[in-house]
Amino acid sequence: MAERGFLFSIIFTFSFTSVLSRSSISTSKSSCTTVIFDVSASIQKTLDIFSLDPQASLKLNHHQHQQNTISSSSSLTLPLHPRSSVYNHNHTDYSSLTSTRLQRDSVRVRSLQTRLDLAITGFKVSDLKPVDTQFEAQDLQVPVISGTSQGSGEYFSRVGIGHPPSSLYMVLDTGSDVNWVQCAPCADCYQQADPIFEPASSSSYSPLTCSTPQCKSLDVSECRNDTCLYEVSYGDGSYTVGDFVTETISFGDSAVVNDIAIGCGHNNEGLFVGAAGLIGLGGGSLSFPSQINATSYSYCLVDRDSDSASTLEFNSVTPPDAVTAPLLRNKKVDTFYYLDLTGLSVAGELLSIPQSSFKLDDNGEGGVIVDSGTAVTRLHTDAYNSLRDAFVKGTKDLPSANGVALFDTCYDLSKRKSVQVPTVSFHFSNGRELALPAKNYLIPVDSAGTFCFAFAPTSSSLSIIGNVQQQGTRVSYDLANSLIGFSPKKC
DSSP: OOOOOOOOOOOOOOOOOOBBBOOOOSSSOOOOOOEEEHHHHHHHHHHHHHGOOOOHHHHHHHHHHHHHHHHHOSSSEEEEGGGGTTTTOOSSSSHHHHHHHHHHHHHHHHHHHHHHHHHHHTTTTGGSSSOOOOOOOEEEEEEEEEOSSSSSSSSEEEEEETTTTTTEEEEHHHEEOOEEEBBOOBBOOOOOOOOOOOOOOOOOOOBBBSSHHHHTSSSSSSEEEEEEEEEEOOSSOOOEEEEEEEEEEEEEETTEEEEEEEEEEEEEEEOOOOOEEEOOOSSTSHHHHTTOOOEEEEEEOOTTTOOOEEEEEESOOOOOOOEEEEEEEEETTEEEEEEEEEEETTTTTEEEOGGGGGOTTSSSSSSSESSSOOOOOOEEEEHHHHHHHHHTTTTSOOEEEEOOTTBOEEEOOOOOEEEEOOOOOOTTSSSSSEEEOGGGTTTEESSSSEEOOHHHHHHHSSSEOOHHHHTTEEEEEEEEEEEEEEEEEOO
16 A cells, blocks of 8 residues: 555544533522432442343334434434443453443543644644555434443444445544544454445445545545545544545434545554444534534433433534533634533532633633543543542541542442432533532442542643533533533433
């Protein structure tokens, strides 16, 4: 294969599952200072996950989605599934499962931070050392599945590629723009659950030339016989290389979209085992929402330990009861969705954290992004310390436990059925307040009753709201009006 100056465009997978289940609106001190946390129910879920039957769950969720999409005419909808409801994991206890999740999460966060740092310092992919790889080339709605047991990626959806459509599980990721799928012939393909996509069997497969806007929009591209080649590399060492083409994408009975630019990967490596590829939901021009000119999209991330499914919906209206916040964009990196967070509160008391800790500056540094692929919310160290100290102050009566991995604040609740804990809320620049349910900030790390405060510090200027804090809440991206909405119990 011809020489290539292919580089690392750090992108990721719809990772670790979690979402917010309750919210409130307030412009002053909250009247609610504590909330009851059900310890027994949470521990039971850590046991139930080992008896889940992914195939049975998928059949039931598919049937329910078909019933839902019959009445849906205004939006495009896809089923969204957590990893645990799609593939069997090989863990025998919840502690090891948690360890694997947290390791994957750390890799994800480092990748996002590195991508942003490169953009801020002005590095281009062409400045980096290329990857030496070769290959021979011969209104919308979908259910969302959580993807925690399958390599890289936490949530998946069943998508049809080509005409006639080949039905494949794809990772969904708000931190990525380029869509891609593994294609035959494979020079090097990882194992996936479905058969490898055969371009020769699709009448809608059409290679892009090097002069097309889609090819020119790639971070890394090259020409061969006037056809566009692409490469996307991820911070964990995963990558995909192949032909950049247009294809038809179908969403069950919901809709069919033609001429979507997508990578046809013949050489793919990394943590994507199980999924056939990736659908990018980022803010760049090559992302799926951008290509269909979506004015909005929303998702609800179900519990990562459940076998239930929710939906990913395009061009749907933000629920009227949503807690909204300004959506900001970084002129250095158009992929990420920034939230105008201004403060945090614990037990109804607004913490003394400078707003500069959350501010996106003119150089593209700082700020807070909402990410589906990051599990645990990362806050600048000073902001995290203030949040943690206030929470610890309100939980003095709870027995402490040793820290676990990136968690430094843990509790031994093995002898409790329920506990009372301080409320935790996000505050936005428009005066709105989003109160998190206790299960979204106190999570089990084993089945023995050890729970940890599910936030972590970062030395990076970038803060990230992860999917643990999003669990159980429909998150809406109103692209037309530059708003992000959080709607409790809308899965």
